[in-house]
Amino acid sequence: MEFKFDVSDIFPSSIVEVNPSLIPPGFAGDRRGLSNVVAKVAEVVNAMGDASAAAQGLSNPITSAERLRKADQTVYLLVDRDAKGGKGVVTGMLKTGKKSLYVFDRDGQHHHVSPPCVLDFYVHESRQRTGLGKQLFEHMLKKENVEPIKLAIDRPSDKLLSFMDKHYGLQTPMRQMNNYVVFDGFFPELQSDVNGVAMENEIKQPANGLQTYTGPLGRYGAPRPPCSMGQIIHNQTSIQSNESAGPQIASQ
Ligand SMILES: CC(=O)SCCNC(=O)CCNC(=O)[C@H](O)C(C)(C)COP(=O)(O)OP(=O)(O)OC[C@H]1O[C@@H](n2cnc3c(N)ncnc32)[C@H](O)[C@@H]1OP(=O)(O)O
Numbered sequence: 599m600e601f602k603f604d605v606s607d608i609f610p611s612s613i614v615e616v617n618p619s620l621i622p623p624g625f626a627g628d629r630r631g632l633s634n635v636v637a638k639v640a641e642v643v644n645a646m647g648d649a650s651a652a653a654q655g656l657s658n659p660i661t662s663a664e665r666l667r668k669a670d671q672t673v674y675l676l677v678d679r680d681a682k683g684g685k686g687v688v689t690g691m692l693k694t695g696k697k698s699l700y701v702f703d704r705d706g707q708h709h710h711v712s713p714p715c716v717l718d719f720y721v722h723e724s725r726q727r728t729g730l731g732k733q734l735f736e737h738m739l740k741k742e743n744v745e746p747i748k749l750a751i752d753r754p755s756d757k758l759l760s761f762m763d764k765h766y767g768l769q770t771p772m773r774q775m776n777n778y779v780v781f782d783g784f785f786p787e788l789q790s791d792v793n794g795v796a797m798e799n800e801i802k803q804p805a806n807g808l809q810t811y812t813g814p815l816g817r818y819g820a821p822r823p824p825c826s827m828g829q830i831i832h833n834q835t836s837i838q839s840n841e842s843a844g845p846q847i848a849s850q
Pocket residue numbers: 650653654716717718719720721722725726727728729730731732733751752753754755756757758760761762764
């Protein structure tokens with residue numbers, strides 16, 4: 599996508615991360631220059647958000663500068679800095695952010711998770727199916743230190759589902775009531791104790807920060823807190839028997 603200003607002047611590399619400040623990485627100008635550059639970044643984010651909405655048949659964009667300012671999200675922009683005689687064009691956009699979600703696994707078990715989510719993804723029509731989407735996505739995976747299988751995706755289009763299958767072998771999406779999709783492997787495996795008994799009723803905190811609660815839900819769907827005085831005082835981490843009185847917090 600082309601803009602009336604030189605995008606190669608404001609974006610110093612082929613993939614840039616835009617955060618709620620809308621200040622491009624590496625900006626080193628003065629104050630007056632800053633408001634000018636922020637207005638241009640906002641124009642790019644808005645235009646890419648509009649184009650993504652149009653491509654997905656949505657009446658309202660998911661991504662806009664105004665929405666980005668209010669949320670703890672990241673917009674990754676893919677820039678072809680050499681196009682148009684060095685003026686540059688913006689060819690792709692990917693928005694991510696953490697969301698607090700309740701999701702079901704295939705056994706119908708509730709999980710309360712805060713995973714990194716793919717919220718909006720778009721590559722310009724003239725460049726789709728040329729590998730740019732993968733390039734942008736791979737950059738995001740590295741920056742956020744996350745595996746594709748640990749992502750939740752908000753209302754993925756058929757094209758995005760096909761993309762996840764082709765590049766990451768992720769098939770048979772689990773569609774959630776909140777319109778998010780996760781794949782097999784999103785949920786941590788249940789661990790077994792020495793007797794081979796599945797250890798449920800536990801809050802787990804794997805390396806990627808995804809917190810999953812697989813025990814019974816209390817009032818309003820919140821996990822129940824440790825319930826015995828021993829658990830609270832000694833911060834016990836394992837379940838001694840299959841008849842444990844309630845959920846325990848695993849300290850890792
Ligand atoms: C949470 C969300 O954002 S959901 C909305 C996702 N965005 C959209 O649907 C908007 C329109 N589509 C796009 O912008 C792009 O096609 C994207 C972002 C989904 C993928 O970006 P691309 O640069 O095309 O991906 P890339 O070239 O790396 O990979 C291509 C693969 O993506 C999938 N794909 C891309 N375009 C299509 C299409 N028109 N039809 C079916 N699958 C497609 C295919 O698996 C394709 O592989 P193939 O060509 O061998 O069939």
